[in-house]
Amino acid sequence: MSGNLGLVLRRLRDQGPRSRARLAAELGLTRSAVSALVGELEERGLVRAAGVERGHVGRPGTSVELDGHAVCGIGAEINVNHVSTIALDLGGNVIAEHRAGLDANKLAVEEVLDRLVALIARTEADVRSAGAETVGVAVGVAGLLDRTRDMLTVGPNLGWRDVPVGAELRGRLGAAYPVLVDNEGNLAAMAEALPGDPARQDVLVIFGEVGVGGGIVADGRLLRGRQGYAGEFGHMIVQPGGRRCGCGRVGCWETVVGLRALLDAAADPDDPVRDPALGLDDRLAEINRRADLGDTRTLAALDQVGGWVGIGAGILANAINPGAVVLSGYFAEVGERMRPAIEEQLTAGVLAPQAGGTRVELSTLGFTAAVRGGAALALEAVFDDPTLVGRRTEAVSEGVR
Amino acid sequence: MSGNLGLVLRRLRDQGPRSRARLAAELGLTRSAVSALVGELEERGLVRAAGVERGHVGRPGTSVELDGHAVCGIGAEINVNHVSTIALDLGGNVIAEHRAGLDANKLAVEEVLDRLVALIARTEADVRSAGAETVGVAVGVAGLLDRTRDMLTVGPNLGWRDVPVGAELRGRLGAAYPVLVDNEGNLAAMAEALPGDPARQDVLVIFGEVGVGGGIVADGRLLRGRQGYAGEFGHMIVQPGGRRCGCGRVGCWETVVGLRALLDAAADPDDPVRDPALGLDDRLAEINRRADLGDTRTLAALDQVGGWVGIGAGILANAINPGAVVLSGYFAEVGERMRPAIEEQLTAGVLAPQAGGTRVELSTLGFTAAVRGGAALALEAVFDDPTLVGRRTEAVSEGVR
Numbered sequence: 047m048s049g050n051l052g053l054v055l056r057r058l059r060d061q062g063p064r065s066r067a068r069l070a071a072e073l074g075l076t077r078s079a080v081s082a083l084v085g086e087l088e089e090r091g092l093v094r095a096a097g098v099e100r101g102h103v104g105r106p107g108t109s110v111e112l113d114g115h116a117v118c119g120i121g122a123e124i125n126v127n128h129v130s131t132i133a134l135d136l137g138g139n140v141i142a143e144h145r146a147g148l149d150a151n152k153l154a155v156e157e158v159l160d161r162l163v164a165l166i167a168r169t170e171a172d173v174r175s176a177g178a179e180t181v182g183v184a185v186g187v188a189g190l191l192d193r194t195r196d197m198l199t200v201g202p203n204l205g206w207r208d209v210p211v212g213a214e215l216r217g218r219l220g221a222a223y224p225v226l227v228d229n230e231g232n233l234a235a236m237a238e239a240l241p242g243d244p245a246r247q248d249v250l251v252i253f254g255e256v257g258v259g260g261g262i263v264a265d266g267r268l269l270r271g272r273q274g275y276a277g278e279f280g281h282m283i284v285q286p287g288g289r290r291c292g293c294g295r296v297g298c299w300e301t302v303v304g305l306r307a308l309l310d311a312a313a314d315p316d317d318p319v320r321d322p323a324l325g326l327d328d329r330l331a332e333i334n335r336r337a338d339l340g341d342t343r344t345l346a347a348l349d350q351v352g353g354w355v356g357i358g359a360g361i362l363a364n365a366i367n368p369g370a371v372v373l374s375g376y377f378a379e380v381g382e383r384m385r386p387a388i389e390e391q392l393t394a395g396v397l398a399p400q401a402g403g404t405r406v407e408l409s410t411l412g413f414t415a416a417v418r419g420g421a422a423l424a425l426e427a428v429f430d431d432p433t434l435v436g437r438r439t440e441a442v443s444e445g446v447r
Numbered sequence: 448m449s450g451n452l453g454l455v456l457r458r459l460r461d462q463g464p465r466s467r468a469r470l471a472a473e474l475g476l477t478r479s480a481v482s483a484l485v486g487e488l489e490e491r492g493l494v495r496a497a498g499v500e501r502g503h504v505g506r507p508g509t510s511v512e513l514d515g516h517a518v519c520g521i522g523a524e525i526n527v528n529h530v531s532t533i534a535l536d537l538g539g540n541v542i543a544e545h546r547a548g549l550d551a552n553k554l555a556v557e558e559v560l561d562r563l564v565a566l567i568a569r570t571e572a573d574v575r576s577a578g579a580e581t582v583g584v585a586v587g588v589a590g591l592l593d594r595t596r597d598m599l600t601v602g603p604n605l606g607w608r609d610v611p612v613g614a615e616l617r618g619r620l621g622a623a624y625p626v627l628v629d630n631e632g633n634l635a636a637m638a639e640a641l642p643g644d645p646a647r648q649d650v651l652v653i654f655g656e657v658g659v660g661g662g663i664v665a666d667g668r669l670l671r672g673r674q675g676y677a678g679e680f681g682h683m684i685v686q687p688g689g690r691r692c693g694c695g696r697v698g699c700w701e702t703v704v705g706l707r708a709l710l711d712a713a714a715d716p717d718d719p720v721r722d723p724a725l726g727l728d729d730r731l732a733e734i735n736r737r738a739d740l741g742d743t744r745t746l747a748a749l750d751q752v753g754g755w756v757g758i759g760a761g762i763l764a765n766a767i768n769p770g771a772v773v774l775s776g777y778f779a780e781v782g783e784r785m786r787p788a789i790e791e792q793l794t795a796g797v798l799a800p801q802a803g804g805t806r807v808e809l810s811t812l813g814f815t816a817a818v819r820g821g822a823a824l825a826l827e828a829v830f831d832d833p834t835l836v837g838r839r840t841e842a843v844s845e846g847v848r
Contacts, residue, residue, distance in 0.1 A: 049450020190799055199800060248673045262767065264670045271665070271768025272649045275799035282762040283796055285687065293798060357684060364679040365763055366663065367672025395684055397694060398591055398676035399600060 050075065051432040054083045055092060058112040059136075059429070060242035063096040065107035084110050089437045091116035092136065092428070112137055117428055117435050118173045121420025122166055122185040123230060124211075126150045126203045129162040131169040132414060134421035135178060136428065142172035143414075150204045158204075159211070163218045181434060182223045182424030186230035186416035187211060188257075193274030196227070202292075203257070226423065228270070230416040231277045235261025236268050237411055237419030238372045245369035245405065250362055252279060252355070253375040253415075255326070257292075258300040260374070262366060268423065280304070284358050302354040305376050308333075311347035330379040337383050345383075352384030353391050359406070360395020367402045374409040381408045451476065452833040455484050456493060459513040460537075460830070461643035464497040466508035485511050490838045492517035493537065493829070513538055518829055518836050519574045522821025523567055523586040524631060525612075527551045527604045530563040532570040533815060535822035536579060537829060543573035544815075551605045559605075560612070564619040582835060583624045583825030587631035587817035588612060589658075594675030597628070603693075604658070627824065629671070631817040632678045636662025637669050638812055638820030639773045646770035646806065651763055653680060653756070654776040654816075656727070658693075659701040661775070663767060669824065681705070685759050703755040706777050709734075712748035731780040738784050746784075753785030754792050760807070761796020768803045775810040782809045 053073055058064070064072075070080040087093040088110075096111035114137025122131045130145040144165045150158050166183060173180050189201030191211075198209045212227040219225060231253050240246035252260040258280030262269040269276050280300035281293055288297035301307060309320045312333060319329045336344040359371045371392070373381040381388075385406060393401045411418055428434055454474055459465070465473075471481040488494040489511075497512035515538025523532045531546040545566045551559050567584060574581050590602030592612075599610045613628040620626060632654050641647035653661045659681030663670040670677050681701035682694055689698035702708060710721050713734060720730045737745040760772045772793070774782040782789075786807060794802045812819055829835055 049454065053450065192799075194804070245673065264665055264672070265668065267666065267668075269665045269670070269767060271803065272646065272770035273768060273799065273804045275768040275797075275803040276766060278765040278768075278798045281796075281798040282765050283685075283758060284762075286685075286758070295795070357687070361683040361685075361762060362766055364683050365677065365766065366670060367674060367676040367679075369673035394696070395682075396676075397679045397682040398593075398674065402672065402676040403595070403674045 051083055052429050055432050056429050063109040063111035065109050067107050090435045092432055116178055117181050118178045119421040119424030120169050120180055120183040121417035123416045124162055124187045129165055130417055131165045132417040132421055133169050133173050136425055141176050142169045144169055155209055159214050180223055182427055184226040184420035184423040186233040186420050188230050191229050191274050231259035232261040232268055233419035234374055234415035235263045236423050237415045239263035248369045249372055250368040251372045251374050254377045255375050256305050258304050299358045303351055308347055308351045311350055312344050333380055348383045349387045352387030356388040356391025357395060360392050363396045363404045368404055370405045370407045372407050372409050374415055378409045452484055453830050456833050457830050464510040464512035466510050468508050491836045492839045493833055517579055518582050519579045520822040520825030521570050521581055521584040522818035524817045525563055525588045530566055531818055532566045533818040533822055534570050534574050537826055542577050543570045545569055556610055560615050581624055583828055585627040585821035585824040587629060587634040587821050589631050592630050592675050632660035633662040633669055634820035635775055635816035636664050637824050638816045640664035649770045650773055651769040652773045652775050655778045656776050657706050659705050700759045704752055709748055709752045712751055713745050734781055749784045750788045753788030757789040757792025758796060761793050764797045764805045769805050771806045771808045773808050773810050775816055779810045
């Protein structure tokens with residue numbers, strides 16, 4: 047039963063409002079089965095009556111649509127400079143958003159986790175105020191997460207090693223809902239996979255700052271791999287015998303496409319665009335300004351790094367044939383300038399004709415990609431099994447108890 | 448309903464016989480729901496009573512088990528030297544197997560398709576004789592298949608271009624069941640993903656002969672990508688500025704790990720191991736024999752090619768973190784000799800500790816990998832929706848009509 051409830055709910059999310067008759071035809075179910083399923087989803091506050099639909103299957107019928115307001119997923123992020131959260135309802139609307147600056151390198155692990163827990167608690171209170179229920183939290187962390195041990199193995203920027211982030215957070219939150227922890231690149235990929243868009247069901251997200259990572263969504267599902275380490279694109283060796291990487295190896299993709307590679311090529315050491323004391327946004331804006339002015343060194347640097355982005359994207363596109371390569375992080379800010387070089391190398395590097403249909407796109411989610419993906423991941427549980435959400439009458443009586 | 452029927456059926460396949468009570472506990476369903484589901488699966492001939500199970504949940508109960516014999520999937524392959532088929536029942540048993548030699552380069556496309564159709568018809572007749580029903584056919588082809596157009600875009604070895612293989616076969620077969628066409632590397636990957644083995648739910652298969660390809664299974668599901676072009680590993684550029692590839696590009700993985708790269712390194716041009724008139728199995732046996740005798744040139748060649756296999760496998764393992772890299776085709780024959788070099792480069796190349804848990808394994812399926820995977824893929828439809836299989840009473844009355 048829960049399987050078909052989820053089918054109906056996903057269909058309404060991905061394809062929009064439609065009549066029971068049309069749902070029955072599309073899903074290969076009987077009309078009476080669909081009516082029962084819709085009734086149950088209504089009791090749980092997940093769908094509601096919409097307008098009247100004509101002309102598809104049989105007589106005109108009242109449409110039903112997703113009713114997003116009853117449940118929320120919370121996405122959270124632990125970053126070296128901040129902790130942040132977002133709550134999205136089932137319809138994808140932002141219900142709450144919080145961010146607190148900190149310097150993770152100067153704080154104990156416990157202190158960082160406490161601050162994130164405080165933020166999650168505030169977000170959850172906002173969800174309750176909005177009359178909704180929190181169904182899960184997914185937390186993104188920059189680092190290697192072993193999902194078989196539920197452990198952050200290494201978080202190089204945070205300076206963390208072997209931290210059981212999930213267990214620590216679950217202990218502090220004492221929550222009734224699941225608390226997942228995932229690599230932030232994986233969550234960012236989840237955020238870029240758009241329900242209902244066929245070209246965004248197979249997505250490769252490449253995230254770049256000093257480090258380079260990302261994530262893969264295949265057929266609408268996050269690809270984590272055996273132990274959860276998928277998406278470590280920055281350490282693919284693309285230039286044997288090339289530059290030494292921060293990880294100790296030679297020729298990693300990060301050495302030719304990371305922020306440092308761009309800055310090395312674009313500017314002298316004393317150039318203000320290389321001053322970490324200035325905000326990254328401002329420095330990238332300055333690079334775009336120079337490119338607009340036709341500065342040859344800047345243009346050549348963008349072209350060179352873009353070419354390497356395309357070479358690595360081509361390697362990955364031969365392997366997984368995504369509908370879109372979504373550029374995120376600093377790539378999203380300067381990617382329009384890199385696009386010709388990226389597309390040239392991608393097309394040249396992919397065996398399938400026309401790059402196998404892979405498009406190059408720039409993320410528009412900015413620094414909220416990981417938290418948005420976390421919230422989307424938390425909400426996936428409801429689409430897998432809508433019975434996780436209590437019937438409204440139960441919810442009310444529980445409230446009275 | 449069909450969703451939960453499939454859940455029960457998969458559980459019995461992956462975890463073995465168990466009682467209704469245990470199924471209910473494991474799947475989070477009520478006992479009465481499980482009894483109804485098992486009853487329906489019994490009517491369709493998909494499960495049957497097994498022994499008595501004690502000590503798990505509640506009172507001892509009669510176990511149920513998968514009953515594989517009622518339905519078969521057929522896998523088929525179009526190769527430059529042969530067409531072949533296999534029929535597997537739901538339990539994975541081989542019910543029929545056929546192979547016909549031909550030279551696809553000397554025959555019209557229509558003739559090759561006709562010969563495959565004749566083989567499929569024979570296989571289907573064998574399935575009927577065994578008292579089973581064919582639920583689908585999946586055909587592997589060596590080449591680029593665009594799944595959005597249902598078209599073989601390029602089959603370089605076959606010499607085919609823009610052939611609508613699926614439509615052609617469906618027209619000839621006039622079959623009531625689905626006929627899928629897929630890249631043979633994808634089907635081989637499906638064959639290596641073993642139900643019930645957690646390490647074989649995320650699998651990367653690397654197939655090598657003159658060309659190099661493969662496929663990815665992620666979380667038990669075949670990864671096809673947006674247009675179906677996933678798994679073209681042979682054309683990842685791993686050595687910029689390296690050797691020219693048959694595809695026209697420079698530095699493709701195929702140029703350093705394909706059969707030709709091994710033979711170039713291991714033998715002079717007039718060496719019989721390079722004589723295509725001799726069988727490949729015999730030539731590879733000779734290479735293994737020389738390695739056993741400690742021939743330094745042979746050992747160095749295996750080491751060199753193995754190192755490149757490991758470098759490419761490391762790139763892919765950073766991206767998708769498979770539980771196993773399964774070496775297939777010629778790699779399976781000489782892979783034990785390459786293993787030290789492969790594992791060294793894989794461990795060095797993967798950012799996650801201990802290569803992220805990725806093991807190197809040799810395929811034991813030989814040349815049947817693609818057809819076996821095709822049959823498994825055809826059977827997946829039954830696990831997704833067991834109601835595809837008619838109730839036995841219906842089947843009988845249809846037989847009488």
